[in-house]
Amino acid sequence: MLTVFFAVIALLLSSTTDVSAQIEQHSKWKTYTDPADLSNVKVGETIKLYFEVEIEKDWYVYSSDFDKNLGPIVTELAFEKNDAYQVVGDLKAVSPKKKYDDLWGGEYTYFVKKGKFYQVVKILKQDATIKTTLTYQECSEVSGKCIMQEPDFEFKVKAQAGEITETVQNDTQTSVDDTKNEDNNAEDSNENTTIDEETSNTTPSKTTESKTNVTTFDNTQNYIPAGDPFKELPEVTTDLGAESESLWGFMIAAFLSGLVALLTPCVFPMIPMTVSFFTSRSENRIQGIIRAMFYGFSIIGLYTLIGFIVSRFLGDDAANILATHWIPNVLFFTVFLIFAISFFGAFDIVLPSKMVNSIDKQADKGGYVGIFFMALTLVVVSFSCTGPIAGSILVMSAQGEVIKPILGMFAFSLAFALPFTLFAIFPSLLSNLPKSGGWLNTVKVVLGFIELALAFKFLSVADQVYHWGILDRPVYIVIWMSVAFFLGLYLIGKIRLPHDSIIEKLGVGRLLMAVVSFAFFLYLMPGLFGAPLSSLSGYLPPQSTNEFDLVALIRGEDKSEGHSKAKYSDILHLPHGIEGHFEYFEAIEAAKQANQPLFIDFTGHGCVNCREMEASVWNQSEILPILKNELTVVALYIDERQELTEQEKYTSERNGKEMTTVGKRNSDFQIRRFGQNAQPNYFLINPYTHQPLVAPVGKVSTAEFKKFLETGMKEFQKQRLSSSL
Missing domain, CATH: 2.60.40.1250 (Thiol:disulfide interchange protein DsbD, N-terminal domain)
Known part of the structure; x- marks a missing residue:
């Protein structure tokens, strides 16, 4: 199995x-x-x-x-x-x-x-x-x-x-x-048609304002070759490698959630009870091991079945409702809030006693049927503690996903079932377990604080979609700061809740958790004054809802200074004050003048992950100085509709089509040159040879991105030294 x-x-x-x-x-x-x-x-x-x-x-x-x-x-x-x-x-x-x-x-x-x-x-x-x-x-x-x-x-x-x-x-x-720029919601009438009048098939190219530039190359010169600009480029000889992505990260997070669920007071005390069941009813060790494994697989099967049901009956059709409609989001907010209050000790959430008793009676039967119902009893009885955790995984994974709910619940239940199975196989390990006690209630209360913080994420979604104005960025941050602060007070024993034991000594574990909680409180504080808090960008309301951006005021930079007068810089911009270019051949000349590698950013206005990379990776202290000072940067937007001049238009050898816009030209370049068409896509190029210095990357971690940049720069210096000998 x-x-x-x-x-x-x-x-x-x-x-x-x-x-x-x-x-x-x-x-x-x-x-x-x-x-x-x-x-x-x-x-x-x-x-x-x-x-x-x-x-x-x-x-x-x-x-x-x-x-x-x-x-x-x-x-x-x-x-x-x-x-x-x-x-x-x-x-x-x-x-x-x-x-x-x-x-x-x-x-x-x-x-x-x-x-x-x-x-x-x-x-x-x-x-x-x-x-x-x-x-x-x-x-x-x-x-x-x-x-x-x-x-x-x-x-x-x-x-x-x-x-x-x-x-x-x-x-x-x-x-x-x-050129079409009409209202997409115009009334369609097949019987009573109205012919649209369009007045021009070209858009004059915009004139770039003269601004101070950090490089010395002549921006007024058109560096683009006549005709097909990419026709004469040398063939790419560098191994571009391949990028692979999977769901392992999500499964690991779900697995860790399953381990957390084991520490709840509904589950932890049941481990020795379960082991005693197998050791007392098994005729020999082999039979005990087989029954313990069947018990574990039954737990995995039950939770995975829940994931399958969510995948099968929600799936893609419910993704939009789960993600944006106010009813499910307010419902999720309410459910999470109720769970949090329950975890604080106000009341217990239990399933109907008749249902629990009925299942428990089936567990008293012998053989594998009884073992299965014992697993079902565990799942049902532990619902008040595992429900919020498993439910959080399902809610986050079911928004437009089919595989994620199944894999998420499989990983969660694997961690959840693992100790029951192991301790049933090796009962001597039970002597090493900590005893049940007040610390279990502490785990439950901590989970309550986490549930409370997550609840406001759902309310925030509904608030932004329907413009209620309830949770703008500062209000949201203040709520999270309050949760973190009171969690810290609870952990050091300044607050006691129902069912808590008196803390005579502050343990090392509680102290460390309190430090993390207070540190998180301090980390959130600058967000009230405009700090981006990029590591939390997926949970916070957008920066535009911040009423007071002190960071922008402190910068006090004159927007007319320090900006490139590169081509298309009047309509396109790079983040974080990076000086760069938006046309390949112009950037090549700038890279030669600066004697730097050329960093190509294949991006798009509509690329969500491009923005996330810029917000969470590019702005890191070990990355941003490299992009600003050690590389020549060019952002090639594959969806930019700025029309090319008549002299710049060309027919691509790839498909025989005329390239009429900046975006089409950049897309043609990416496909023809590198055999790729996805964004984000990052390359480091030797401007003298037009060859990639290292295999490209897409959406990666900060460490991987840094390694990509450093490896490429070392290779560039190696090639420059070799060519000068």
Whole structure:
């Protein structure tokens, strides 16, 4: 049975492994039209082009009907210019899901599993070939990747003669992808159509203001080669390696939660009782071991079944409700609050006695049936202590996940069942266990404080989505500071709650925990005055809700000073005061002048993990000075819609398409040059050879990112020394 369990886990984990050194696509499209037979269409009539997408598990596709300026990439449809048809209105999304995102500070729409769009087109001539390009972004909550895709579609129309009742200005038709800036919520009317008037197919490039620059290269010069700028670059010879990600981190956290659950007063005293059950009823040691293992597997099976039920009956369809709607979030807040009060000793949460007694009677039966019901009794009786912990795992893992609830509960129950099984197999170990006593209630109260703090996270989500204004950032931080402060007082014995024993001496463990609690209190304090508290960015309300940002006032920097006049710096910016560039060839020249490696940041406005890396890794003291002083930085936005000049536009050898925007050019560069299309994606380049100095990384820890930077810089110095000999 153990072999089967781990085989299943290995299979599930292998399905989450991803090799980013390959071109990825996690969605498949099919098209059809209304009417289905395009030979029945008359000139002057409209047709609908339908685009349906099937999306892989753990991935989603952004829709077309939310604010383009929010951040994520809106799905758009571009048409090849042709006077045989006229585009009517915008691309329409059919029943997408909605979700509020703290990072973007707004609501976006998206599809999971399946999605559908349609576009109305008016036929102007009998022979019409409609060529389209669909630009969209697919993202994963599991791997954190976002990938731009641009599939092409073609529709052939053989229309019958008819009468055109409206005047169409063909010379004003334009690509939706390049210039359209209309309201995505415009009313769609197939019968009473209104032809959209668009006035230009190009956007003048913006002029960059002259500012003080930290480098000496000539910014006024266009460093981009004529034609295809990447055609003459040398072939990449460096081994780019591969990045793999899994759910091991989440499972480890769930496993540790299971160990914590063992220390609750509902569970800990049951360990010796359970062991005595097996030692007294087993005829020999072998039988005792087998029964103990069956008991442990029964506990794992019961908890994993709970995870399966959450996965099966909640899954993706309930993700949006669990994540954003005020009803479940307020409900979770209330439940966590009740659990916290219960842990403080105000009352006990127990399941109905009739239910518990019925299960307990079944446990009195002999054989493996009795053992199973004994495991069920343990799960039920310990519910008041394990329920909040296991429930927290399920709530956090069920938001758009299918595998996580199952794996989370498996890992939790594995830790939970392990000591029962081990002590049943080796009963002599029981003599080394600490005795039950008041310390168990202390564990329960500490968990109550943690539950209280987590409860406000759910209320905060509802508050931000519905703009109640109850929990802005300072109020939230004050609540957490209060929880940490009173937890510290409790641990040093200044506060006593019901069921607590008198503390005659302060143990080392309580003292250390009190120090951690007070330290956390002090860590939170600067957040009241604008400190980013990046390590808690996933739990705190956005920085924009801070009423008083003392940090920004103390800086007092003139925004016109110290900023690069690099190309596109009037519309694009790097975080943390980093001076950098937004165009590859310009950055190459700057890196040569500074004799530094070039750090390439393939990023996107709609890339959540890019922002998280910048907030939690880039700003670290061991990272930020390197990015500011020892590297030339270029941020290449793959979703930037700034239009290229006519001289900069080119046709890519990769797909034969014309690259018309900065984002398309950067995406083409990433795919053609490095064979990758996910963000975030970081490279260190030797500017003299255009070769990567080390294998790239994506979303990684601070230590891994630091190692990546240091390894690349050492390799650069080695190559420069070798070339100068």
